[in-house]
């Protein structure tokens with residue numbers, strides 16, 4: 001299978017290195033970093049909002065929030081890659097609303113509570129974690145850093161949190177599993193070729209992954225116009241190599257390679273029967289990712305899943321799907337405590353995590369923020385992003401008078417719906 005249009009990556013200088021005997025991978029990496037460095041340097045002009053964010057002095061002058069990491073990532077990455085990571089489907093309404101909807105929820109702090117000790121720890125599927133923030137599955141981390149998912153996985157492990165590894169990892173799953181000791185989940189799609197999905201599950205099981213996250217919001221790929229315009233190409237996807245082939249010729253119709261890959265391999269007939277099938281081939285707990293309605297949440301519980309993840313795929317699938325935080329409460333009510341409910345999409349602050357907990361989430365997943373950290377500063381950046389969010393959550397809990405996640409309740413937030421109902 002040919003995953004990368006190498007011509008789009010290589011310069012004449014790269015061809016010289018290749019002729020001198022460097023492996024293709026080594027050339028791609030050095031070329032990638034060279035371009036990142038040039039683009040970084042060229043961004044250090046007087047218009048920069050924080051000129052002090054200089055790669056040479058960065059260790060002493062770190063970004064202070066996710067948005068600053070996003071700025072750095074934008075400067076560090078080739079446009080095509082930044083657009084792929086940052087972008088969403090069609091009008092990107094859901095993408096924007098994922099973030100904006102958090103901004104419309106107000107906090108109701110309680111005062112005069114002794115908050116000298118804050119415990120953010122929680123338990124997910126039997127695993128203790130120090131905070132309810134885990135890493136969402138996102139593919140192709142080598143777009144952000146040559147160490148790819150190995151770096152992300154080490155960052156997550158350093159924070160003692162769970163990383164969900166995407167099917168589309170640009171590092172081999174074996175390499176990620178061997179990179180450090182950690183609790184890891186594996187994200188899966190159902191392919192037309194069920195044997196490929198089954199092989200991926202068996203691999204994850206044998207490498208000690210603790211759960212399968214089945215993504216169900218992608219029977220077909222959303223229309224990501226930036227990727228189509230950029231004719232987005234991907235680094236090799238080693239975990240699929242040898243398992244299936246697809247025709248990656250873009251032809252005259254344009255489009256992105258991911259679009260072509262998805263239309264050839266993903267199964268649009270995906271249904272509840274496949275959840276049953278997946279249960280029949282694995283004893284690992286299954287979390288369903290991509291549920292945004294009470295109806296589907298009830299079905300998921302009936303189907304015997306171990307958890308439900310409220311997600312609209314970071315606004316990359318169905319545009320005008322509800323913002324994730326707005327769908328959370330309806331799902332939590334429908335699930336009625338039968339299984340844990342997680343949420344992802346738009347979390348950029350500890351206060352966002354706090355709001356999700358108050359509306360009933362057991363834990364949250366973050367996608368792009370970790371990618372930004374990885375793009376800006378590699379493993380250290382990804383780790384710093386998780387640490388910052390943890391610190392922000394701790395602060396939000398203290399200022400709201402909550403000493404543990406159990407003390408974060410529905411009474412600590414005021415939603416748009418609450419304000420509307422108060423007017424009636």
Ligand SMILES: Cc1cc2nc3c(=O)[nH]c(=O)nc-3n(C[C@H](O)[C@H](O)[C@H](O)COP(=O)(O)O)c2cc1C
Nearest residue numbers: 085136137138139166215313314345346366367368
């Ligand atoms: C670059 C990128 C790649 C992604 N790849 C996957 C994937 O392989 N599988 C999946 O289930 N979700 C994938 N997602 C969706 C994320 O798991 C998650 O739902 C989303 O990023 C959450 O929104 P946030 O980025 O605002 O945190 C991807 C998202 C991004 C931004």
Ligand SMILES: CCCCCCCCCCC(=O)C(=O)O
Nearest residue numbers: 139140168234237257258261316
């Ligand atoms: C064309 C080769 C396929 C390589 C896949 C890597 C990226 C996977 C991430 C897909 C996804 O869910 C997304 O939202 O993007």
